[in-house]
Amino acid sequence: MISVTEGAPELASGLVQALRAAGAKACLQDSANAVNAACVIMTEGLSEGSITERHWQVLEACCRLQLEGRKLILLERAQADELTHVSGLQGLSRTLSQEWPATDIVTWSLEGREEDGFPSIVQALSAGVGNVVFAGKQAHELKVMGAPVRSRRAQSERNAWFVSGGGRGVTAACVIRLAQMQPGSVFLLAGRSPIVEWPHHLPMMKDIKSLRMALIEDARSRGLKPVLPDIDRQAKALLASAEIRQTLNAIETAGAEAVYLMADVSDADGLQRAMQDAVAQYGPVTGLVHGAGVLADSLADKKTPREVQRVFRPKVEGLLNILACLDISRLRHVGLFSSAAAVFGNVGQSDYAMANAWLNAVARELSHQLPDAIVKSFCWGPWEGGMVDDTLAAHFAQRGIQLISLEDGARIFADQILFGEPSETELVIGDEWTS
Numbered sequence: 184m185i186s187v188t189e190g191a192p193e194l195a196s197g198l199v200q201a202l203r204a205a206g207a208k209a210c211l212q213d214s215a216n217a218v219n220a221a222c223v224i225m226t227e228g229l230s231e232g233s234i235t236e237r238h239w240q241v242l243e244a245c246c247r248l249q250l251e252g253r254k255l256i257l258l259e260r261a262q263a264d265e266l267t268h269v270s271g272l273q274g275l276s277r278t279l280s281q282e283w284p285a286t287d288i289v290t291w292s293l294e295g296r297e298e299d300g301f302p303s304i305v306q307a308l309s310a311g312v313g314n315v316v317f318a319g320k321q322a323h324e325l326k327v328m329g330a331p332v333r334s335r336r337a338q339s340e341r342n343a344w345f346v347s348g349g350g351r352g353v354t355a356a357c358v359i360r361l362a363q364m365q366p367g368s369v370f371l372l373a374g375r376s377p378i379v380e381w382p383h384h385l386p387m388m389k390d391i392k393s394l395r396m397a398l399i400e401d402a403r404s405r406g407l408k409p410v411l412p413d414i415d416r417q418a419k420a421l422l423a424s425a426e427i428r429q430t431l432n433a434i435e436t437a438g439a440e441a442v443y444l445m446a447d448v449s450d451a452d453g454l455q456r457a458m459q460d461a462v463a464q465y466g467p468v469t470g471l472v473h474g475a476g477v478l479a480d481s482l483a484d485k486k487t488p489r490e491v492q493r494v495f496r497p498k499v500e501g502l503l504n505i506l507a508c509l510d511i512s513r514l515r516h517v518g519l520f521s522s523a524a525a526v527f528g529n530v531g532q533s534d535y536a537m538a539n540a541w542l543n544a545v546a547r548e549l550s551h552q553l554p555d556a557i558v559k560s561f562c563w564g565p566w567e568g569g570m571v572d573d574t575l576a577a578h579f580a581q582r583g584i585q586l587i588s589l590e591d592g593a594r595i596f597a598d599q600i601l602f603g604e605p606s607e608t609e610l611v612i613g614d615e616w617t618s
């Protein structure tokens with residue numbers, strides 16, 4: 184028996200009819216109820232609800248319906264004019280295959296009208312097909328490229344770049360390198376952290392433990408009782424601010440102009456206000472880099488809607504908000520900071536893998552819409568920096584996965600976003616991994 188969930192009710196009943204017409208035993212299934220079927224086809228990914236909610240519903244339904252020996256097939260749109268209609272479920276199925284090795288779980292991405300994909304679905308059911316895209320009757324795997332290390336041609340140009348998350352972390356390293364290659368450009372860097380003054384009586388330091396101690400001693404020397412959570416917040420804010428200043432200085436030293444916009448990209452109104460003045464002053468944005476992102480790692484069956492929202496707000500909703508503020512037709516370079524987790528899956532990162540797989544789908548869509556632009560989704564392996572702390576670094580080392588150095592990653596990024604081959608949209612940078 185094949186059961187088709189009712190996430191997108193009309194498409195689900197159309198698919199059941201197509202399956203029955205082909206002689207299969209198929210029924211509609213409310214995903215809230217237990218099922219006996221050996222194979223469940225999930226249509227939640229084809230529903231048109233809010234993007235974060237839709238991904239959460241698929242994840243939740245997977246957790247409810249997974250069973251040893253059962254096949255779960257997640258359907259999604261591979262392309263759509265509305266970016267909110269494409270999904271990142273290939274990242275989810277690849278992650279869940281690692282978290283639940285006894286469950287056979289794949290994503291089938293449909294190009295074109297969903298109904299046109301039904302005959303391919305019927306055929307593929309007996310063929311044991313993995314994660315694929317159906318284009319008419321053809322099925323193909325998503326094309327990802329390894330990034331070439333050298334540029335193909337030299338080109339000099341001035342751009343107004345908008346860079347979410349560009350003040351800190353690995354995106355900052357990439358942007359500094361870009362500024363060195365395009366010194367005539369202006370860089371609008373957006374992040375939530377405020378720029379605050381470093382206390383004049385404290386020496387500069389980069390290590391958070393030493394800074395916490397210095398702040399505690401400083402508070403005590405002034406007769407105050409240090410409150411540890413406040414000290415921690417203050418230390419993080421000071422380090423973030425110092426890093427942003429360093430980035431701004433490095434860009435200016437390269438000869439380019441650097442402006443920091445304190446803005447949360449997931450706050451559509453706040454972002455609009457921050458960008459309006461900047462665009463009025465520096466002209467339309469012609470280069471976009473989307474680096475804002477956070478992690479909220481935990482196993483799929485422990486995930487909460489809050490965690491999924493936490494990951495989706497900057498990466499997914501943030502990008503939609505940024506695009507809504509821009510004249511997209513002016514974009515000549517687009518770089519989205521995705522992750523190898525979207526391509527290979529990664530235990531504990533079902534939400535992060537979905538969000539990044541969605542970025543990859545958006546890059547494919549934008550590269551169609553902007554034939555004169557270079558659009559890249561950088562599916563980074565782990566870096567030596569940014570969100571990879573010592574614990575994560577040790578975890579990757581244990582798995583034999585090498586970290587990308589700041590220098591190598593930044594060089595590959597700048598090279599690819601300026602001179603990369605436009606048809607190579609998704610690049611995997613770093614080691615491949617499977618589990």
Ligand SMILES: NC(=O)c1ccc[n+]([C@@H]2O[C@H](COP(=O)([O-])OP(=O)(O)OC[C@H]3O[C@@H](n4cnc5c(N)ncnc54)[C@H](OP(=O)(O)O)[C@@H]3O)[C@@H](O)[C@H]2O)c1
Pocket residue numbers: 347348349350351352353354373374375376423446447448449473474475476477496497501520521522523562563564565566567568569570571
């Ligand atoms: N490091 C890696 O190994 C690695 C691997 C694969 C992919 N990536 C991707 O690369 C990007 C950068 O990662 P990273 O390692 O540099 O992380 P990071 O050090 O934690 O930096 C994240 C950056 O995003 C900004 N940000 C987060 N939420 C934001 C929001 N709502 N609005 C505006 N800015 C926001 C942060 O600035 P504020 O905190 O000031 O807002 C910060 O600049 C992420 O998208 C990540 O998924 C990183």
